[in-house]
Amino acid sequence: MSRPLTLRSADAGDMTWIHELRHRVYAEELGQHAPNSEGRLVDGLDGDNVYLVAARGADRVGFVSVTPPWAGRYGLDKYLTRAELPLLDEADVFEVRLLTVEPQARTGAAGALLMYAALRWIASRGGRRVVAMGRSDLVDMYRAAGLRPVGRTVRSGAVDFEVLTAEVTELSRCAAGQHAATLTRLAVCVDWRLDAPFASGPDGCEHGGASFTAIGADFRTLERRHEVITADVLDAWFPPAPGAHAVLTEDAGWIARTSPPTGAEGLLAELAAVRGLPAETLTAGSGSSDLIFRAFGRWLTPSSRVLLMDPGYGEYAHVTERVIGCRVDRLRLRREDGWRIDPVRLAAVVADGSYDLVVVVNPNNPTGRHAPAAELAAVIAAAPARTRWWIDEAYLGYVGPAESLASFAARDPRVVVCTSMSKTYALSGVRAAYLVAEPGTAAELRRWTPPWAVSLPAQLAAVAALRDPAYYAGRLQRTHELRARLAAHLAAVDASVTVEESVANFVTLTLPPGGPSAAALVAECRPHGVYLRDLSPLSSAYEGRTVRVAVRDTGENARIVDAYRAALDALRTRVGTLSTIGAAR
Structure with a gap:
């Protein structure tokens, strides 16, 4: 039996291989670029791209790049003006580029999984439209995935590319419908290590409330509610009147x-x-x-x-x-x-x-x-x-x-x-x-x-x-006090994280660029019984870096702060820096 295919975000150690594979494919194989003596091709967007890697064990077999809108530029800017391709000026547009697979892995599932991984990563960051350059000779493959040509062809070296686009909702619908059987089969044989879920929620609407999965949605283990801090939903911390x-x-x-x-x-x-x-x-x-x-x-x-x-x-x-x-x-x-x-x-x-x-x-x-x-x-x-x-x-x-x-x-x-x-x-x-x-x-x-x-x-x-009304006036005033104290204690943990108070019963944490993703922080808090809300799916304006924290009572707020501190320490230890998604930049 072959080893499972692993999907993960690239780290710094992957970049040399990515540059070398680019050279082998785009310079030596396709003639898109002139070969060079270093045997490596870098990209002008390497500092902005996010790279997703497919591997079998220690053997890397392919990668794909995603350029998010907060980079402020796209690979397509080299070929077309914004007047020629105005969709690049829309908000929430993510560019998918450089889908590249080692020759010996091209008949397997790596290419399809990388395309799907890019879609899930984009959806988890609030993306609403995808734009891509696809080789003209492979356009049918991209059509099958739900992408459609916009009527623009660009040439890079000896290769023609079609400009393709689709709404994220349409791509997700296509994946969940037309390709549902394939995804079901792949789900059991892929080691999915991305900080985006393999599949979207059943109705496609991102809500909080993941904490109920820890309590038990079948209601057989409700005693767990005393162990779990549900700071991912904005329910009141106090009882009703x-x-x-x-x-x-x-x-x-x-x-x-x-x-x-x-x-x-x-x-x-x-x-x-x-x-x-x-x-x-x-x-x-x-x-x-x-x-x-x-x-x-x-x-x-x-x-x-x-x-x-x-x-x-x-x-x-x-x-x-x-x-x-x-x-x-x-x-x-x-x-x-x-x-x-x-x-x-x-x-x-x-x-x-x-x-x-x-x-x-x-x-x-x-x-x-x-x-x-x-x-x-x-x-x-x-x-x-x-x-x-x-x-x-x-x-x-x-x-x-x-x-x-x-x-x-x-x-x-x-x-x-x-x-x-x-x-x-x-x-x-x-x-x-x-x-x-x-x-x-x-x-x-x-x-x-x-x-x-x-x-x-x-x-x-x-x-x-x-x-x-008197009871609730007192509880709401107490909420403001608890919120201010929670914000101050969270801010004291790490000065590189921006803590903002709301006017309501929550605060937000915005991690620094190049630091861990909001999804990574949320996942790291869960083993401590603390559930927070990753705001990334709601809007690309959050750049995958903002977490919402509901105000709880004094004891639970203290546990939230402790879990947050431990989560940041664990993320630092894991990568040696406050970087997960930014490590490849």
Whole structure:
């Protein structure tokens, strides 16, 4: 039996072999470059490329390079101007180049696995489009993988290349569908060492919650919850209000067997009283995702055009792009601007009235920034009448009710405000949420709400929680204190890592360029029972380097800091430096 094929990121020791293999193939075999006396071919992008290597034991058999958008340049820039190939100016474009396999391995699985490895690495870093140069004589192979020529041919030495491109979602769909049997067969015989999962999630939407795999999704080992720190999801660190706890436990048998009020009438009445809103402007749901799917499914079609903030909550991209198939554009938020939503930029982007829907998560998850309500309201008021706005205020409780646009939404038919009770009311498990819209819009959504959409435990707990604002005010203030202390303790571990506080219940860690990937840090913390969230799949703006850490209580925060320190020490020891993905640069 042959040894398994290993897929891994290149390290510094691989680069000499990569340069020598390039020379043997592209200079001596294909005549693409002139041979040289050193027998090595370097690439001008070696300092920016990420190289993935296939090997059998100690024998390397092939590699592929990926040039990420944060490099600021591509190999194709040598052949075509941006005017000739404008897709290179789009965000989230990753270039795949130099797929090279040793002659004796070309009839095996190495080439296909390297192409697939590049796709998974790109998807794990928030890539949305791939561009590549493929030899013209092999274009059918690339077509079979899902790539399509753009109509541009370039010549390098004696070799013609087609410029190819595809959306990452399409390539992933092709791999999971057309090539599913091949991937299933390869999965059992490949030693996958990349810091990207071999396969995407079943629905293609990247969420937190991997910590439940350690607890046990079959619920047979729930005692493990005391050992695992679930800092990869933003559930509250504190329990719900005493009244909510009491109503859930005092007669659990009756609650479990009894059908709830059909339309959550009591919950809607309580929300109307607490928020000072007409009851006819409210619609209840089983969590915000329920409301998102229900509303967007009614309003949008594949011909709809949607604007999302980037980085932003991944559910919105999933529903609009993958479920409905809308045309989705993104307003890129900038690290150098503190991730803030610039109202001038936003107003300019929506001014032509081409968008059917604009989604703003405020405060934003995962950036943790809040756009002042007055600024956002001014942009919406001046925006074209045909554009609908969806404002997600799941984390607004951490800022304050005065910053809500709910009263605006109750009057303006263009605006809907969605609010989850999961995060600030500590009710993630029971699933309760609501939206605010002008009465006609709210009534339409209520008509499309199935009966008993919100469970009796959720209705009872939500009503009890709404009746105890003092309890939650104290818990939210304590969250701010815990967050500040956690950020300070994390920052003290390593000055090369940027620690940023959000306005909500999390902080972010951004590792230095050339240091370990976010995925590597997350994986290294898990043996300590600490689960963090790699933000890389949400946006290429994170460059594969940013981790989100949910605020927990004092004891758990201390364990998070200890695990983080141990993880960095282990990564340093493993490679002799704070470099994993950057070691080949």
